[in-house]
Amino acid sequence: DAIVRVRELLAVPALPEPHDDVSPAGADIELRGVYFGYRRDEVVIKGIDATIPSGSLTAIVGPSRSGK
Numbered sequence: 001d002a003i004v005r006v007r008e009l010l011a012v013p014a015l016p017e018p019h020d021d022v023s024p025a026g027a028d029i030e031l032r033g034v035y036f037g038y039r040r041d042e043v044v045i046k047g048i049d050a051t052i053p054s055g056s057l058t059a060i061v062g063p064s065r066s067g068k
Contacts, residue, residue: 027054 029052036045052058 028052029054 029050031048031050031052034045034048035043037043
């Protein structure tokens with residue numbers, strides 16, 4: 001059973017690779033004063049401001065269970 005599912009998955013064609021010029025102008029992501037918590041009384045991200053330019057590669061890193 002599992003090998004059949006793996007073969008079916010491997011038979012799915014790959015998605016096309018994006019071209020470098022595909023990013024639409026003005027598609028930056030802006031975060032202002034972002035707060036997040038899994039519960040209302042437990043905020044784990046406090047007041048994040050960030051601008052992520054269109055076409056860039058951004059990673060959010062931190063320890064496990066830190067709320068990323």
